[in-house]
Amino acid sequence: MRQSVLSFFREISARAWDHAKPQVTSALQRLRRPTWRGVALSVAAIPALVVLYVLILIPFTPGIGDIRKAKIEQPAQIYSADGKLLAEFKPTNRVWVKLSDISPHVVDALISTEDHRFYEHHGIDFKRTAGAALHTFSGDRQGGSTITQQLARNLYPDDIGRAPTLTRKIKEAITAFKIEAIYTKGEILETYLNTVPFLYNAYGIEMAARTYFDKSADDLSVLESATLIGMLKGNSYYNPVINPERALDRRNIVLGQMVKYGRLSQAQFNSLKGKALRVDFERQTEPPGPAPHFAQQLKKWLIAWADAHDYNIYADGLVVRTTIDARLQTMATQALTFQGNQLQSIANAAWNARSACSGHKDVFDAFIRETPEYRSAKDSGMSDGDALKHLSADRGFMKTLCDSKTRVQAAFVAMDPRDGAIKAWVGSRDFAQDPYDHVSQARRQPGSTFKPFVYGAAFEQGAKPDDTFPDQAVEIPLAGGEIWRPSDEDAPSGRPITLRDGLAYSRNRITAQLMESVGPAKVARLARAMGVRDSHLDAVPSLALGTSPVTLKEMVSSYGTIANEGAYVAPMLVTRIEDRKGEVLAEFQPAHADRVMPAASAQTLLDVMRSVVNKGTGSAIRTRFGIRADVAGKTGTTQDNADGWFILMHPQLVAGAWIGFNDSRVTLRSDYWGQGAHSALPIVGDFFQRSLRSRLIDPRVKFAQEPPPGMFDTLRMKLRAWMQYLFTSSSKPETPAPAPRPKPRSAPAPAASAVENASPVAEASAPTDIEPPQIVSPAASQPPILPSPGEASAPAAANSEAPAFASTPAANPASTPASEP
Known part of the structure; x- marks a missing residue:
């Protein structure tokens, strides 16, 4: 086929040449004997060709309208809900x-x-x-x-x-x-x-x-x-x-x-001409604005919107009205900065920051091996030991590495639960030093802040706050023959503990038994419905204690669902977009409220979470910050105090904070300051204290109240608790039977690193020794997988919460939430 096509074209070419040959020959003869007329025509043809070429190029040059636009280009301006300029996209x-x-x-x-x-x-x-x-x-x-x-x-x-x-x-x-x-x-x-x-x-x-x-x-x-x-x-x-x-x-x-x-x-x-230059050099950086992390997240969305509607965010003078309240944003930034500075001094002392983290050789040898300088030393032919020795001796290098690894990081976000409007967003302590957004980008284990999903799922199935489980050792079989043994800071007492107190005091053994009753799949499904919609959740028993990494934005959005009586509303950033003349180009309404939890169950859960701040791990909200408004919340602390969390709900505002380090191998090295009740709670408490005093949120507004139980129901619950306590104290059964529950189910085994560390320990209001996780496995144990800097840790045992019970004095009774500095 190919040969026949080539033969066809050769034949056509030969015929064309035979036809054109006389004309070409005649033209060549005229060139040998040029006439004055021919020369004149040739000379005139040159400028004519140039003019023709210019005319051809004109459509490929910038249009007049584009030139005018370049002169009057205006960047998009981002405004807060109260009319303050937040950013310009230049x-x-x-x-x-x-x-x-x-x-x-x-x-x-x-x-x-x-x-x-x-x-x-x-x-x-x-x-x-x-x-x-x-x-x-x-x-x-x-x-x-x-x-x-x-x-x-x-x-x-x-x-x-x-x-x-x-x-x-x-x-x-x-x-x-x-x-x-x-x-x-x-x-x-x-x-x-x-x-x-x-x-x-x-x-x-x-x-x-x-x-x-x-x-x-x-x-x-x-x-x-x-x-x-x-x-x-x-x-x-x-x-x-x-x-x-x-x-x-x-x-x-x-x-x-x-x-x-x-x-x-x-x-x-x-x-x-003889005078010196006298340069006074200083790099100019654009001011980050009051909400730089929020602006960066908004910019991604706005670029997509502008592209879809044929606008340029750098030139068309768009005016974007956002949900951020500049006053609340300032309060959040101040609260986070103050607490971050306080914790930084603790971290500096714990890691000997002034001496370039000397005394932590094993940890920093691992950090050194991850640096470009180490890789360069290895490429030059140095052995591992020589490269480590060489870099460890470089004081400037070690000081820089120490400062970067031990810099405390924090994040804060607040939203209105009624319409999903984001009111404040602080992604790190300093945008210039760490532009990485810990609100929506960083995924970290949430620890005990995940427990409300377990209790919410139980309340959906008919459980009551006064239902009890015995405080006893728990063994949950996992796939592969492994046994998960969650623990608290104190030994099992055998006493019955209500679900209300189990959440208020963050008891791990109680939550684990409740998770076994409800089932991990139902808890994961409820968490996704309530707002954890971007992060992956492993439906395993240890999920009850927050082993799957999530973002702070997801958690605050989920708590917003609780505050909104079980109706999920997607977070909202923008209310309106205008052109440079003030004409409205687009308006945005709150997302449709999606009922994901019965209102009665959500009210029950919220009422139980009131106990967290009234008497439990979050009581510093009342005792230290003097907040008397109707609020509810939850603290959270992960394994080895790597992450501290606290989220607080008010009918008009839900706010949450996270404290930690970019590298989860670095911690505050303090059983007291590492807990969410002492690291993250002060940020939220300070913020709410300021916002309530300034009347930006109404201290008189209350959540919808669940009807109180009748006299018969109260007597019945007390009698059942007394009978269970009586029989439990005498026989101490292996498994509790306070209410009909399905048999312990065998769940898929999590990843190796997750299983090994899946036993959480208690978050105490006083410094206590942490009981190590206990997993019985026929297979050899492997070391946990360590995350890279800036990433969330692997699904390991996330929770280290469980302060001493009201009826069980803490190991150090002098140290309580009320005595926090």
């Missing part, structure tokens, strides 16, 4: 200034050096272009671009290109003509000086003046103006910070050009 680090606010020395230096006939041409200086072409043909390449041509190239690099070709020069010239037809000379100068780059993420003369001389553009002297204009020939080559000698020579050349074209006297030049 494409570059630039501050636009008017020509009248730029030193005249800058304009004189620019025109003298780059385009001394600027006011005489209309976009192209043909005399200069011809001279540059002659020099280029002779081997001395020179540029002939005018300021207008340079502006065209700076504004539209993608449309015009930067390749040294004739096509690029023609497209540049066409665009320059268009600019001259639309802009005045003053507008061209203003636009050029505000768009030209100056290194170090400084765009425009204003940011250049601040970066290199710590002043505004209107205050630049002759020498400073000449230095900055001199950089335009080659920013890096004439960088006054790195190459001061070259920059000085170039500055003096600019001064000489100013003398040549009458903008500087010879006497002034003689007195100035």
Whole structure:
């Protein structure tokens, strides 16, 4: 087939050549004997072809509308619900200034050096272009671009290109003509000086003046103006910070050009040329704004919305109205910063931060092996021991590593449970140092803050707050023959404990028995329905104690479902988008409330969680922060105190905080400060205290009340508890039977690291020894998988909560939530 096609084309080509051969031969003969008419036609054809080529290129140059748009581009502005500017989405680090606010020395230096006939041409200086072409043909390449041509190239690099070709020069010239037809000379100068780059993420003369001389553009002297204009020939080559000698020579050349074209006297030049540069360099960074992590999350969403509706977030002047309350955002930032600084001093002492974390060799050897410096040392031929020894001896390296690893991190988010509106969002202690968002990006084990899902699932199935389980050793068989033995800080007492007290005091053994009764699958399903919709949940018994990593945003959203009487409302960031004239482009309503839990069950769960702050692990909300409003919440602490959590619910606001380190192998090394009741709770308590005092939330508003039990129900529950206590004390049965429950079910075994650490220990209101997890397995134990920095830890035993019971004094009775500093 291929051969027949080739033969066909060869035959067609031969016939075409036979037909055209006489005409070609005649044309070649005329070229050998040219006539005056032929020569004239040939000469005239050249410009005609050039004009034709120019006409062809015109559609491929920026349109007039685009040029006007470049002049008036406005970044999207993000506003809080109370009208405060939160952020501007600028494409570059630039501050636009008017020509009248730029030193005249800058304009004189620019025109003298780059385009001394600027006011005489209309976009192209043909005399200069011809001279540059002659020099280029002779081997001395020179540029002939005018300021207008340079502006065209700076504004539209993608449309015009930067390749040294004739096509690029023609497209540049066409665009320059268009600019001259639309802009005045003053507008061209203003636009050029505000768009030209100056290194170090400084765009425009204003940011250049601040970066290199710590002043505004209107205050630049002759020498400073000449230095900055001199950089335009080659920013890096004439960088006054790195190459001061070259920059000085170039500055003096600019001064000489100013003398040549009458903008500087010879006497002034003689007195100035010997002076030093006197650069006052400081990198300019855009202010992060009051809610930088929120703004970054919003930016991702807004880009997608703008693309779908044909808008540009950098140029179209969009105005975005958000749900953030700037007052609450300020309170949240202040509370988080204060507590973060307090905990940082504790971490510094625990890790010997002043001595570059000396005394923690085993841990920091592992950290060193993860650094680029270690990999470089190994690549150079060093052994593992030599590389560790070499880097450990480098005090600067170790100090940097120690500071980065032991920097306490924190996150906070608050939302209105009624409509899902996010009211405050703080993603880390310092956005400049750690832009990683610990609200919506970081997944960490939630510890005991996950327990309400277990109790909620039980209440859905008819359990009551006064139902009891005996406080006894628990053994739950897992797949593969392993046994999970969750524990608390104190030994089993054998006494019956109500579900209310089990959650209030964060008893692990009680929660584990309840999980066995309800079933992990139902708990995982309820958690997903209530708001944990992005993170994966392993439906295993240890899930009851928070072994599956989740985000703080998911947990606060889930607690919002509890506060909203079992109706889930998706978190909401934006209420309205307007154009630059204030006309509404889009309005957004709260998501539809999805009933995921019966209202009665949600009210029961919330009432039980009131006990957490009234008498349990979160009682510091009452005793330390003096909050008397109707609130409910839960503390959480993970294995080895790696993560501290606290979430508090009010009818108008739900807020949660997380405390930890980017690397979960680093902890506060304190059984007291590492607990959520002492690390994360103060952030939420401080925030609520401020917001209640300022009346941003109403302290008089109450949750809907569940009808109290009747007299008969009360007597029945007390009698059942007394009978169970009586028989349990005498016989101490192996498994409790307070209510009909299915037999312990065999669940799929979690990952090795999860099984080994799946036995949580108690979070105490006083420092206590932590009982290690107990898993009986026929297989050999393997070390847990350690996460990389910034990632959540593997599903291990997440909870280390269980303060002493009200009827069982703590090991250290002097240390209670009420006595917290």
